[in-house]
Amino acid sequence: MRTLRKPLVVEIMVTILFLGCLSGCTSSQHDKNKEDKSSINAQADTFLFPGIEYLLPSPSEVLLTTLTEDITYTQNLTAPLGIEKKSILSQFQALILGVYITDLSYHIMFQEHQASTSCFTSIRELSESIGIGSALYYEYFKRVENNSNSIDSIDVIYRDFSQNTFLTIESTGNKELLSLVALGSGIEAMYLSYASIDFKTIKNILLSNFTGHRVIFENYYKNFLNYGHNKPELNSFLKDIKNIYSMFGKNVVKRNNTTVSKVKDSHFDINDRKENTYDEKAIKMLGDSIVIVRNNLINLKYQ
Helix, strand or coil, X not given: CCEECCCCHHHHHHHHHHHHHHHHHHHHHHHHHHCCHHHHHHHHCCCCCCCCCCCCCCHHHHHHXXXXXXXXXXXXXXXCCCHHHCXXXXXXXXXXXXXXXXXXXXXXXXXXXXXXXXXXXXXXXXXXXXXXXXXXXXXXXXXXXXXXXXXXXXXXXXXHHHHHHHHHHHCCCCHHHHHHHHHHHHHHHHHHHHHCCCHHHHHHCCCHHHHHHHHHHHHHXXXXXXXXXXXXXXXXXXXXXXXXXXXXXXXCEEEXXXXXXXXXXXXXXXEEEEEEECCHHHHHHHHHHHHHHHHHHHCCCCC
């Protein structure tokens, strides 16, 4: 059984947010130069969060943040392959694509080559169904074909795909599609983390894991809502992810604990400290809700 040794969560979160901001800012500036300004302003008027600068850390970066130390690879934890053959609506195909991209990163992290290859095949089929196969074909799929006899080369290509797939999709100019893929990827990353946690020992888990979930999910959620908040076909799905968003806001918080003590006359000692706080039962409910939404998604309950 392979296990994952994870660096310090705080250090990774800082790196992820920095990298995500760079990619978001760079690509956003590139799009602003390409798109007509009047069109941008008209579209922004319909957004729920018009000022958001979304962060898109790669799935492998997210997994390093949200998986706890010494996680054992579980073969049946990832989504079953073949969903792409049953999914009909393009929105849910894009969400499933995001799920598979995270699963690919999970297999890669544990050097499971056969599982990575099978997952990559499904990713290719879904990409073609959604209409972005050409954008990814020469960049990644063709490279895999040309290096089919070299496991080492294919592993490098898979890792490169995991790191850069969001930016590649964004280069097509379809930000709505990207918002769906990213949210599906984020949901799967949270699921893999929660499904790997033994809640009997939750008190030994750093709350920074849950805080990391919130930071990532909040960006994916808001970016997705800008494009999907008024889509009737997404109503049931929207209701469930809004519930998760609300639970994060209520149950994963930082509280200011400021104390003032009198030392001498007219002299006070002010101790201002912030603490991550959580309710064990509430966190368990949050984790269970994420598992339900993820399973509903891969079982096509929302379409």
